Amino acid sequence: MTTEQILWLLPLPPLLAFVFIILFTNRWKVLSFSIAVAAAAISWIGSMVIFSRAVALHEFGKFIFQSNINWLPTGDTYLRIGVMVDPLTAVTLFFVGWTVLMIFIYSIGYHNFGKPKGDHDRAGLQPHGATVKDEHGHAHTELSVEPMFSRFFAFIGLFAFGMYTLVVSDNLLTLFVGWEIMGLCSYLLIGFWYGKPSARAAAIKAFMTTRVGDVFMLLGIVYLYSVTGTLNYREIFYNPEVLHVLGNTYTPLGISVASAIAILIFIGIIGKSAQWPLHVWLPDAMEGPTPVSAMIHAATMVSAGVYLAIRIYPLASAGGGVHNLTPAMMTMGIIGCFTALFAATIAVAQNDIKKVLAYSTISQLGFMIAALGIGAYVAAAFHLVTHAFFKALLFLGSGSVIHGVEHGALHTGEHVDPQDMFNMGGLRKKMPITFWTFLIGGLALSGFPFVTAGFWSKDEILADAFAHGQWLVFFVLVLAATLTAFYTMRQITLTFFGAPRTKAAEHAKETPWTMTLPLILLGVFAVVAGWAGIPEALTAGTIPNWFHEFVGATLFEHPEPLVFNFTPMLDSILISLGGLSLGWLVYRKVKAGDPDPLVKPMGPVHRLLRNKWYFDEFYAYFVVKPTIWMSEVFTSLWMDRMVIDGILNAVGGIIGRVGHAFRNYFDAPVVNGFGDFLGEGTKWIGKESAPLVQRGRIQGYMVASLTVIIILAVAFFFFRP
Amino acid sequence: MIPLSWFLILSAALFSIGLFGVMARKNAVAILLSVELMLNAVNINLVAFWRYGNIVNMAGQVFAIIVFAVAAAEVAVGLALVISVYRRFNTVVADEIDLMKW
Numbered sequence: 001m002t003t004e005q006i007l008w009l010l011p012l013p014p015l016l017a018f019v020f021i022i023l024f025t026n027r028w029k030v031l032s033f034s035i036a037v038a039a040a041a042i043s044w045i046g047s048m049v050i051f052s053r054a055v056a057l058h059e060f061g062k063f064i065f066q067s068n069i070n071w072l073p074t075g076d077t078y079l080r081i082g083v084m085v086d087p088l089t090a091v092t093l094f095f096v097g098w099t100v101l102m103i104f105i106y107s108i109g110y111h112n113f114g115k116p117k118g119d120h121d122r123a124g125l126q127p128h129g130a131t132v133k134d135e136h137g138h139a140h141t142e143l144s145v146e147p148m149f150s151r152f153f154a155f156i157g158l159f160a161f162g163m164y165t166l167v168v169s170d171n172l173l174t175l176f177v178g179w180e181i182m183g184l185c186s187y188l189l190i191g192f193w194y195g196k197p198s199a200r201a202a203a204i205k206a207f208m209t210t211r212v213g214d215v216f217m218l219l220g221i222v223y224l225y226s227v228t229g230t231l232n233y234r235e236i237f238y239n240p241e242v243l244h245v246l247g248n249t250y251t252p253l254g255i256s257v258a259s260a261i262a263i264l265i266f267i268g269i270i271g272k273s274a275q276w277p278l279h280v281w282l283p284d285a286m287e288g289p290t291p292v293s294a295m296i297h298a299a300t301m302v303s304a305g306v307y308l309a310i311r312i313y314p315l316a317s318a319g320g321g322v323h324n325l326t327p328a329m330m331t332m333g334i335i336g337c338f339t340a341l342f343a344a345t346i347a348v349a350q351n352d353i354k355k356v357l358a359y360s361t362i363s364q365l366g367f368m369i370a371a372l373g374i375g376a377y378v379a380a381a382f383h384l385v386t387h388a389f390f391k392a393l394l395f396l397g398s399g400s401v402i403h404g405v406e407h408g409a410l411h412t413g414e415h416v417d418p419q420d421m422f423n424m425g426g427l428r429k430k431m432p433i434t435f436w437t438f439l440i441g442g443l444a445l446s447g448f449p450f451v452t453a454g455f456w457s458k459d460e461i462l463a464d465a466f467a468h469g470q471w472l473v474f475f476v477l478v479l480a481a482t483l484t485a486f487y488t489m490r491q492i493t494l495t496f497f498g499a500p501r502t503k504a505a506e507h508a509k510e511t512p513w514t515m516t517l518p519l520i521l522l523g524v525f526a527v528v529a530g531w532a533g534i535p536e537a538l539t540a541g542t543i544p545n546w547f548h549e550f551v552g553a554t555l556f557e558h559p560e561p562l563v564f565n566f567t568p569m570l571d572s573i574l575i576s577l578g579g580l581s582l583g584w585l586v587y588r589k590v591k592a593g594d595p596d597p598l599v600k601p602m603g604p605v606h607r608l609l610r611n612k613w614y615f616d617e618f619y620a621y622f623v624v625k626p627t628i629w630m631s632e633v634f635t636s637l638w639m640d641r642m643v644i645d646g647i648l649n650a651v652g653g654i655i656g657r658v659g660h661a662f663r664n665y666f667d668a669p670v671v672n673g674f675g676d677f678l679g680e681g682t683k684w685i686g687k688e689s690a691p692l693v694q695r696g697r698i699q700g701y702m703v704a705s706l707t708v709i710i711i712l713a714v715a716f717f718f719f720r721p
Numbered sequence: 722m723i724p725l726s727w728f729l730i731l732s733a734a735l736f737s738i739g740l741f742g743v744m745a746r747k748n749a750v751a752i753l754l755s756v757e758l759m760l761n762a763v764n765i766n767l768v769a770f771w772r773y774g775n776i777v778n779m780a781g782q783v784f785a786i787i788v789f790a791v792a793a794a795e796v797a798v799g800l801a802l803v804i805s806v807y808r809r810f811n812t813v814v815a816d817e818i819d820l821m822k823w
Contacts, residue, residue: 690822691822694821694822695819695822696818696819696820696821696822697815697816697819698815698818699743699744699745699752699815699816702743702744703744706740706744
């Protein structure tokens, strides 16, 4: 098959899997997961084929794979849709293919395939465990299989379809279609355990919050279409004339059209990638099953936001550049920096293992957005790829940890929150594979020097900020990176080191191979993915900076490689090691029942951080409540019931009255009276005259008709017409 | 040749006599006889107009024959009705047969 054919077909297998599972195999768990995993594997093979062909192509970037067709007739032209692979798409396909397949496999084990049915499990609630008897007749409780096993695979299949559609599309419209399909799946999967009120609320929150961004994004797309007449990436972002025109025409607001469009689309990205101020949905989204958190809320969907931000970078920087930041770039830079630091501070004070990762995701996405804001195009793409791998790994690892602790909790009958890190400890020996892979992921996240992928990508962002003299960005990101290393070590220490703090943790068990295999594979990528982008100066050119060369070709003007400087790299090494050792020192001696050691020294600040800077409360009070008031009181009660209904009722009443008046004073007396008069009069005349005229005498009739004929004849004779 | 007007005057006279008979006579049989007179007045007209018009066209004569036939049929039905009325009411006076009234 040609590459274009593969591209067109790439999103289809997961969609077919979705349809097939929903319609036919809902009852058969083995069939359902086999179909879903097979579909993911086919798409994975396709992605790898495309990636390898793209890498092999000479001068890839100038020449790309693309194919498009006419879709919607718009007057005398057509809206064209199609598929395309340029260097950015190729690397995105690479990490999407891998993470999606790994998470599909992981989901089999996560949903306890092969375990007995629960004693009182119900669809829409998490499995509660099943009582089984072993060969000695000794009853004990163990994990039970998910009641809606097939449904989960159907949904993630649909999600994978959305993600692949988004990645392979060559225009903003089909990207938006994929974007919204993922939004829907995110909603469905966060609310997967819909029996829990908190899951329902989180699903609605996620959907509504991202919707706020999407409306602006759609406005941006429409704006772009109205000024350029096309939505194709290549015709806009790889076209210096179009970019020049857009960058030098100005809107009434004083910013260029390109910046205005980029900012509108960027608001959509803020929603999807959970940047401040629309970050609130992502931590709540952790209500969903952990594979969902890993795939949608770490590796793919929220990454899609950054992917789009990288896509529109030529537009955002049109009319400016690295040394002359446009308003759109400044917006990105400010929001990215603030989010990176702000989310990192919150992550420090969270106790839920998944919440920490959620805030860490927000923070890392902020790094990428900030990198784009200062023009570090390749660095943002690089961090996007490495982050997808190690964050998926961390989430899957956390799911594995939770699973292990749940097993212990069921085994011992102890009622503990299996997600609270203060209920864990000492899992290093119980779950060795999970521990080692989680450690790799954690070190990659905190940027452990020279080995892990996260070090190289984060270092590149910092080096970019340093080289371009963006001191504020540099400083904020360094601070955020320090906090990242700190909270990552806090998490690892609390979870895996020390002594078990509960009986559940003491009886935790390593998870099955379907869960550990993806961990190991992702662990490999969390290390080697970084080697693709090592600065050439460091290795004296022996290892080429492949990533920079490859992805840089996406842009029309190839970004120049940075002048190497040891200062930022030294900073990266120091903050990473410093943060890690600080985390280890503070948390290594936490005993069962101890509060967080930071509570005392930090006091109210810690409370502020633990409560997420009170953003939820702030929104609840200043956004949700006024909105509810607006809808329930202002719109419904005042506007709708009083004004609109009032006007309608008044109009109705007046018309009713007019009608009654017409009926009483005109219709009844005049119209009906006249009609009745005619009828009654005729009747009366007939009654009164009939005995006189109709006497039954034929000759009388004869005389009468003759008289009439004579009169008519005379009349016709004299008054001929 | 006798002028056409003479035939027409004869016909009109005959028609008027018949009309008078229909309106003035009491006996139902006499009324029928008067109707016959009127029909024959029409026949005279038809034949006269044929004779003074286009002789090749036979429509006038044909019409006269049709009128004969209709008249014969009409008398047959009319007399039957008169007999039937007589059996019912024991009279043939038209004024006394006044069933059809309000």
